[in-house]
Amino acid sequence: MKALTRTDFSFAGQTSVYHGKVRDVYTINDDLMVMVATDRISAFDVILPKGIPFKGQVLNQIAAKFLDSTSDICPNWKLGTPDPMVTVGLKCEGFRVEMIIRSILTGSAWRAYKDGCRELCGVALPDGMVENQRFPEPIITPTTKADEGHDMNISREEIISQGLVSAEDYAVMEDYTRRLFARGQEIAARHGLILVDTKYEFGKRDGKVYLIDEIHTPDSSRYFYADGYEEKLAAGEPQRQLSKEFVRQWLIEHGFMNEPGQTMPVITDEYAESVSERYIELYEHITGETFVKSASDGDLAARIEKNVSDYLATLR
Numbered sequence: 485m486k487a488l489t490r491t492d493f494s495f496a497g498q499t500s501v502y503h504g505k506v507r508d509v510y511t512i513n514d515d516l517m518v519m520v521a522t523d524r525i526s527a528f529d530v531i532l533p534k535g536i537p538f539k540g541q542v543l544n545q546i547a548a549k550f551l552d553s554t555s556d557i558c559p560n561w562k563l564g565t566p567d568p569m570v571t572v573g574l575k576c577e578g579f580r581v582e583m584i585i586r587s588i589l590t591g592s593a594w595r596a597y598k599d600g601c602r603e604l605c606g607v608a609l610p611d612g613m614v615e616n617q618r619f620p621e622p623i624i625t626p627t628t629k630a631d632e633g634h635d636m637n638i639s640r641e642e643i644i645s646q647g648l649v650s651a652e653d654y655a656v657m658e659d660y661t662r663r664l665f666a667r668g669q670e671i672a673a674r675h676g677l678i679l680v681d682t683k684y685e686f687g688k689r690d691g692k693v694y695l696i697d698e699i700h701t702p703d704s705s706r707y708f709y710a711d712g713y714e715e716k717l718a719a720g721e722p723q724r725q726l727s728k729e730f731v732r733q734w735l736i737e738h739g740f741m742n743e744p745g746q747t748m749p750v751i752t753d754e755y756a757e758s759v760s761e762r763y764i765e766l767y768e769h770i771t772g773e774t775f776v777k778s779a780s781d782g783d784l785a786a787r788i789e790k791n792v793s794d795y796l797a798t799l800r
Contacts, residue, residue: 487523487756488569488784495789495796505531506543506703511575516799517561518792519571519697521547525759527732528742529635534751541778542763546642547571547698549771554667558660561687566795567788568778576694580629580648581638583661586681587622587669591706591729593681606639616708616716616723624661629685630764649792654761656693657686668700672707675769677726678683680706689744694695702766731759 493501497513505526510518521544523535548571551562561573571578593604594615602609604680605625626643627635640658661684671678682705685697690736698704706727716723735741738749764775 486780486782486784487537488520488540488788489522489524489535491520491785491788492523493518493520493785493789493792495793496671497796499637505529506540507697512593512796515575516796517573517575518796519573520788521569521571525703525728525731527735528740530748532731532751533748534753534756536756536763537760538775539760539763542767542775543698543701543703544569544571546701546767546770547562548643550668550671550700551695553671554664554695554699557637557663557667558695559692560699561689561697563799564795567791568786570792572792573696574694576689576696578629578685578696579653579657580642580689581626581682582629582635582685583657584625584627584670584683585622585661585663585665586619586625586683588616588618588678588680588708590616590680591602591724591732593625603638606641614717614720616713622662622665624658628746653688654691657684660684660693664695664699671700672770673710675772676710677769678708678710678713680708680725680727682706694766700770702763707766707770708796723726726769730762753798 491508493510495510495512495518496700497511499514500511502509506522506524508520508522512518521540524541525532525536525539525707545568551560561576562571563573563783565571589597594624596604597609597613607623607625625661626638629635640654643649644654663683664684668682669679682700684695684699687694687696687759705727709724713723740746767775
């Protein structure tokens with residue numbers, strides 16, 4: 485199976501390009517963004533050496549569906565999806581923070597809690613909680629948005645005092661975050677899933693706050709299966725989940741958390757294919773639709789270039 489791990493396009497009107505951990509973003513006439521969801525995968529803030537077939541398509545199509553299904557809550561950047569791996573939308577000035585919202589104590593929050601942490605991003609955590617237990621109500625734990633290296637936890641008060649976001653804009657982002665998460669939880673519940681936690685990114689255009697980037701994908705979110713959740717919680721057993729956490733756990737088991745002196749384990753074709761299957765599984769569960777693998781005749785880049793160029797021509 486083919487995986488797209490690198491792009492080098494030159495679209496008409498292109499003014500800049502940014503290669504992120506997973507997405508390559510091309511700016512058109514300083515007004516539009518062409519966001520290519522590659523098949524790269526990252527964990528612990530490092531890009532793994534092998535791509536995951538169809539991962540980009542999964543991420544792009546899930547994000548597009550959720551952007552459409554939440555557009556009544558807040559404006560978002562999406563204009564169209566000319567290719568299964570591409571979204572084209574409005575260029576916004578992104579805020580330098582990510583809004584993370586959590587409904588259950590798990591993942592990195594649980595690892596910190598287990599080590600004695602009782603305050604996360606300015607939010608007090610109750611004593612006596614266990615792994616995978618629900619919070620009394622969802623908590624927002626923002627991080628700074630780093631171009632390289634680790635994103636850092638930060639509180640609402642620090643964000644405002646450091647001038648990263650104004651108090652007025654932060655209040656809007658916080659309101660949107662809670663409402664988007666509630667909608668995501670409702671949709672997940674209809675498909676037998678629990679939306680455990682997720683992250684949102686926001687930007688500004690013409691004085692208005694927009695939702696940007698991806699939303700409710702397995703790269704930005706964690707899902708548990710609802711069936712058996714309470715029983716596994718009571719028994720102290722691991723939850724069945726659909727998220728990128730299984731990749732992090734695999735890396736941990738192989739002695740890698742991107743700390744000094746650690747070596748990235750070998751990613752075999754077989755393991756990459758198993759990760760691909762997990763991503764497709766999440767797509768089908770969260771959308772209730774059968775995933776259709778996009779055709780490319782082996783040249784994903786050529787297909788994307790043609791589809792995007794044709795779409796941009798219609799916008800002139």
